[in-house]
Amino acid sequence: MQAAEKMSTDPQVKDMKDIVALCKRRGFIFPASDIYGGINGFWDFGPLGIELKNNIRDLWWKAMVITPPIGPDGHPLQIVGLDSALVQNPKAWVASGHVGGFSDPMVDCRETKKRYRQDHLVVLYPNDPQYEFGLSFHEEAEEVEIKQRFKKFKLSFEDGYIKKSLTEVPTENYIYVIGPDAKEPGTLTEPKEFNLMFETYVGATQSEDSKAYLRPETAQGIFLNYKNVLDSSRVKMPFGIAQVGKAFRNEVNPRNFIFRSREFEQMEMEWFCHPSEAKKWREFWIEERKKWWMSLGMSESALILREHDKDELSHYAKAGEGTIDIEFQFPFTYPGFGELEGIAHRCDFDLTQHQEHSGQKLEYIDPERDNERYIPHVIEPAAGLTRGMLAVLCEAYTVDPDRPSGVYLNFHPKVAPKKAAILPLTAKDGHPEKAEQLYMELREHFPVDLDIKQNIGKRYARQDEIGTPYCFTIDGQTMEDGTITVRERNTMAQERISMDNALAYLREKIG
Ligand code: GAP
Numbered sequence: 346m347q348a349a350e351k352m353s354t355d356p357q358v359k360d361m362k363d364i365v366a367l368c369k370r371r372g373f374i375f376p377a378s379d380i381y382g383g384i385n386g387f388w389d390f391g392p393l394g395i396e397l398k399n400n401i402r403d404l405w406w407k408a409m410v411i412t413p414p415i416g417p418d419g420h421p422l423q424i425v426g427l428d429s430a431l432v433q434n435p436k437a438w439v440a441s442g443h444v445g446g447f448s449d450p451m452v453d454c455r456e457t458k459k460r461y462r463q464d465h466l467v468v469l470y471p472n473d474p475q476y477e478f479g480l481s482f483h484e485e486a487e488e489v490e491i492k493q494r495f496k497k498f499k500l501s502f503e504d505g506y507i508k509k510s511l512t513e514v515p516t517e518n519y520i521y522v523i524g525p526d527a528k529e530p531g532t533l534t535e536p537k538e539f540n541l542m543f544e545t546y547v548g549a550t551q552s553e554d555s556k557a558y559l560r561p562e563t564a565q566g567i568f569l570n571y572k573n574v575l576d577s578s579r580v581k582m583p584f585g586i587a588q589v590g591k592a593f594r595n596e597v598n599p600r601n602f603i604f605r606s607r608e609f610e611q612m613e614m615e616w617f618c619h620p621s622e623a624k625k626w627r628e629f630w631i632e633e634r635k636k637w638w639m640s641l642g643m644s645e646s647a648l649i650l651r652e653h654d655k656d657e658l659s660h661y662a663k664a665g666e667g668t669i670d671i672e673f674q675f676p677f678t679y680p681g682f683g684e685l686e687g688i689a690h691r692c693d694f695d696l697t698q699h700q701e702h703s704g705q706k707l708e709y710i711d712p713e714r715d716n717e718r719y720i721p722h723v724i725e726p727a728a729g730l731t732r733g734m735l736a737v738l739c740e741a742y743t744v745d746p747d748r749p750s751g752v753y754l755n756f757h758p759k760v761a762p763k764k765a766a767i768l769p770l771t772a773k774d775g776h777p778e779k780a781e782q783l784y785m786e787l788r789e790h791f792p793v794d795l796d797i798k799q800n801i802g803k804r805y806a807r808q809d810e811i812g813t814p815y816c817f818t819i820d821g822q823t824m825e826d827g828t829i830t831v832r833e834r835n836t837m838a839q840e841r842i843s844m845d846n847a848l849a850y851l852r853e854k855i856g
Contacts, residue, residue: 358744359676359742360676361602364738364742365602367754368602371807372391372393373391373393373394374388374389374390375389375390376388385599386607387608388608388731393811394734396792397737397761398610398730398731398734400759402589402612404637405612405637405728406587406589408637408640409612410424410587413585416629424585425574425580425586426586426587426588427570428588428590429567431559431591431593432545432547432557432559433566435557435558437565437699437702438565440701440702440703441565441568441695441698443561444540447540449462449463449541450462450536451536451537451538454524454525454533455532455533456527456528456529456532457532459526461483461525461597463536464510465598466481466510466525467481467484467486467509468511469491470509471500471504471505472504472506473500473501477521478521478523479514480495481523481524481525481533482494484510485677486525540595541594542558542595543594543607544556544558545557545558561593561594563611564695565695566588566590567615568699570586571696574586581712582618582619582709582713583617583618583622584616585615585617586617587613587614589730591609591611592609592610592611594609601677601683604675604683604732604735610729611727611728612733613727614727616723618721619711620721620722623723627666627669630724630726631688634688638685638736641733642737642741642756642760643736643737648673648682649671651669652669653667653668653669667690668689668690670684673740684729685733685736686726687725687727689724691722691723691725693721693723700720737756738754740755741754741756741757748806749805750806753809753812753834754812756812761812761814762811763793763794763811764792764813764814764815764851765791765793765815765847765851766795766808766815767787767796768805768816768818769818770819774824775824779823779844781795786848787848790851812834815833815850817829817831817847819844822841828841828842828843829842829844
């Protein structure tokens with residue numbers, strides 16, 4: 346493999362610092378409250394970021410609600426949409442298990458006063474028989490950091506080590522564990538549960554009675570409206586309800602840019618079916634969802650399916666076939682993978698809980714099965730929209746030392762914020778007027794950019810960095826014969842076409 350080729354495809358050379366810098370420089374993602382120094386775990390989406398995010402959201406909505414997949418029987422599935430409130434009756438979160446159980450186990454370090462998620466720490470026990478202590482690290486710690494700390498404690502990294510998750514270490518043995526930033530062993534406390542829900546108060550008084558929560562998942566809004574949707578629409582089992590929207594989690598360690606943030610967006614669909622069919626539908630949705638991510642331009646080698654281990658399962662997935670994650674190879678997880686979407690068999694957990702807590706009957710009377718009464722089972726494909734956007738950005742980020750920008754975003758045209766740019770070669774000789782004429786025609790059909798200022802090289806570089814698939818350039822020859830150049834982003838190859846055919850050209854290439 347040529348060096349340049351390797352550079353452009355190997356996720357190892359995609360440096361997150363460069364991706365974050367490009368996102369800010371070109372207006373995709375900014376730190377929230379940037380002028381005040383930001384606020385940890387919150388991000389704002391700039392002019393191009395919102396376009397990219399909306400494109401992914403709209404493609405998901407289309408694949409779910411507008412033209413749902415064709416089912417195993419050859420007929421289109423029934424999926425309807427919903428937009429529920431961010432704040433719901435707090436009793437709903439008691440019923441769903443979030444008030445009692447939506448928490449992470451945290452350990453504190455008495456020496457450094459730092460707090461860590463117990464399940465995010467690993468302990469490395471050096472293979473040196475003289476050494477009876479374990480060094481703990483964040484699970485994503487890189488080899489250089491591990492090597493440096495081994496050296497600090499005068500241990501040979503080359504001798505090897507035994508690795509355990511801190512969750513596997515009995516708490517009485519914490520006296521032999523050195524915290525990730527500590528100098529002495531035995532400073533980590535026993536784990537304590539920390540609830541991730543953001544609290545707020547509804548109305549003028551702040552008391553226990555007015556306490557409410559910002560939703561930590563969009564899914565519950567769907568379960569709360571299951572009966573309303575059944576009563577008001579013509580859906581029949583099996584069917585789905587889909588929702589896209591914000592969710593809030595007071596994550597202890599927001600990290601890796603927008604991968605784990607405290608405010609984020611989810612795209613969730615709850616698929617209600619007869620309990621005997623849940624297994625079949627789970628397989629169906631796993632396949633569909635992987636195909637969908639690939640349709641956004643993700644390469645198959647960058648995606649894996651990973652079955653949750655028994656101890657990772659959420660409270661609602663325990664009794665079913667469990668949860669499978671679709672994971673993507675992010676630069677910061679390389680050579681490993683990080684979760685993009687979980688496909689869970691939630692059984693009848695949520696509806697049964699809401700039936701008990703609300704006192705409302707949530708059974709389905711199935712006319713196709715001799716009026717059998719049952720609480721449907723649920724298969725839930727739950728994807729991150731903001732996290733998906735990060736995956737799309739990381740996949741598209743391509744290092745190319747042979748072009749002035751040194752990098753381009755290889756977006757699939759479907760997700761690209763701008764489908765084409767119209768660039769007059771100079772700001773005189775009638776070029777800008779001609780460019781505006783083309784822009785006025787194309788903007789009715791596609792999101793396109795008209796960029797008049799700066800030299801043409803700089804403008805191509807900008808379009809490469811924002812991932813615009815095509816640039817149309819108006820030059821002297823346009824004024825003579827009505828042709829324009831088309832520059833293709835990935836190959837930088839140029840051809841001439843008639844300006845009158847520009848719209849047809851884009852339609853053919855982009856659809
Ligand atoms: N209703 C099920 C549910 O919420 P989840 O695995 O906790 O399941 C689903 O969340 C998806 O939401 C994840 O696969 C991930 O893409 C996204 N997500 C979860 N927490 C997130 C966070 N703190 N920041 C960004 N995305 C997050």
